[in-house]
Amino acid sequence: MASSAPVLEFPPPVPADVLAAHPYTPSCAEQLIVDVRDLRKVFVKRRSAPDASMWQRLALRAQRTDERVAVAGVSFGIAEGEIFGLLGPNGAGKTTTIRMLSTLLQPSAGRATINGYDLASQPDMVRRNLGAVLTGERSIYWKLSARENLEYFAALYHLPPAIARRRVAELLERLDLASRANDPVEGYSSGMKQRVAIAKALLANPPVVLLDEPTIGLDPQSARNLRELILEIKHEGRTVLLTTHYMEEADLLCDRVGIIDLGKIIALDTPAALKRSIRQLDVMQLEVEAFDEALMPELEALPGVQQSAVRYRDDERVWSLALHSTDSRAVLPRAIALITAHSGRIRHMAVAEPSLEDVFIALTGKQLRD
Numbered sequence: 001m002a003s004s005a006p007v008l009e010f011p012p013p014v015p016a017d018v019l020a021a022h023p024y025t026p027s028c029a030e031q032l033i034v035d036v037r038d039l040r041k042v043f044v045k046r047r048s049a050p051d052a053s054m055w056q057r058l059a060l061r062a063q064r065t066d067e068r069v070a071v072a073g074v075s076f077g078i079a080e081g082e083i084f085g086l087l088g089p090n091g092a093g094k095t096t097t098i099r100m101l102s103t104l105l106q107p108s109a110g111r112a113t114i115n116g117y118d119l120a121s122q123p124d125m126v127r128r129n130l131g132a133v134l135t136g137e138r139s140i141y142w143k144l145s146a147r148e149n150l151e152y153f154a155a156l157y158h159l160p161p162a163i164a165r166r167r168v169a170e171l172l173e174r175l176d177l178a179s180r181a182n183d184p185v186e187g188y189s190s191g192m193k194q195r196v197a198i199a200k201a202l203l204a205n206p207p208v209v210l211l212d213e214p215t216i217g218l219d220p221q222s223a224r225n226l227r228e229l230i231l232e233i234k235h236e237g238r239t240v241l242l243t244t245h246y247m248e249e250a251d252l253l254c255d256r257v258g259i260i261d262l263g264k265i266i267a268l269d270t271p272a273a274l275k276r277s278i279r280q281l282d283v284m285q286l287e288v289e290a291f292d293e294a295l296m297p298e299l300e301a302l303p304g305v306q307q308s309a310v311r312y313r314d315d316e317r318v319w320s321l322a323l324h325s326t327d328s329r330a331v332l333p334r335a336i337a338l339i340t341a342h343s344g345r346i347r348h349m350a351v352a353e354p355s356l357e358d359v360f361i362a363l364t365g366k367q368l369r370d
Helices: 016-021 054-058 094-101 123-128 146-156 161-174 190-202 220-235 247-253 271-277 293-300 328-341 356-364
Strands: 032-048 063-079 083-087 109-114 130-133 208-212 239-243 256-261 264-269 282-289 305-313 318-325 345-352
Touching (some): 032 239, 063 239, 161 190, 220 247, 264 356, 282 328, 293 328, 305 356, 328 345
Antiparallel strands (some): 032 109, 282 318
16 A cells, blocks of 8 residues: 655644733734735934044934835735745845745834734744745754754754654655755755755744745756645645745746835736736747847837847857737837847747736836846
8 A cells, every 4th residue: 555645743732821922813804824914114224424523423413314115015915825926026125025024024114914923013923833944044054964953943943852753754754855864964955955944944834834935046856846845835735925036936836926026016916817917918039049138229119019028048058038019010020130130040939928927027127037
């Protein structure tokens, strides 16, 4: 008989005295396990005027205040068992929003709840209900083995020893780490290190999992395996908040996506609905060898072109161009003539249905990697 996957047991309930000190606060919509309302973050930097004396600086006089609005009133909700993607270019406020929701940054205004617990007044209970893997954060110890890492964090999470041992063994097996569980993490591949970080996030069986750029820097096979794991996490009934730079990944995984730019959510819907919203546009896709990027202003100036994007693909040594137009029949011959007149060699071209990346470009005027 085929062996079934290990059953992941929840840790013991939170003690009654802890619950009494942190009462459950329902959000406005009971179905929303993540409820974000008008969340804002303003970074304030004070600096002394250049002509201020030492005594004025010490007395905090003659200071100038610089304010930078990173998040300007973000609102969204995520239902139980949903994968929600938060997409945005660099500097849009995505990372700041994620860090606020994971209690690493305090909001300047607004309100958010995770599983009913308030971000500002109940941060300890928020952390009990949230497992996070943040990009750029080394959340595991490389000198320790995977097993030692998980045992250490299980102790920090106050899991009883018997449950901790069982949870560690289950997660090592499930995330395909068991064969090297006792080797130092520093010798692992990038994909294995990311799996250890996700195992750590799942240790206490949180209902909400926050994954910030989980597949960045991974080879294609490792990224594919990780996407399958994310879908498994969803099928367990957990809620996943995902950020990614890969539009195909968001389209594949996410039930809904929110696009953030300049600190605000500018679109929020299912990937299919967002793509339908710009279906009146033709998307011309061209792969060009020996393309001169200086031609982009001329291509963008062609009558009928509304948006454009260009990216060089190192793996194939080819330029990928996307031109959005309401009349591809008129634009495409002119674009081809312009490219070939400047020694560009067109390897492939097509008029395609809008993708999620096309939606993003149409809404923000930039590529996700900008």
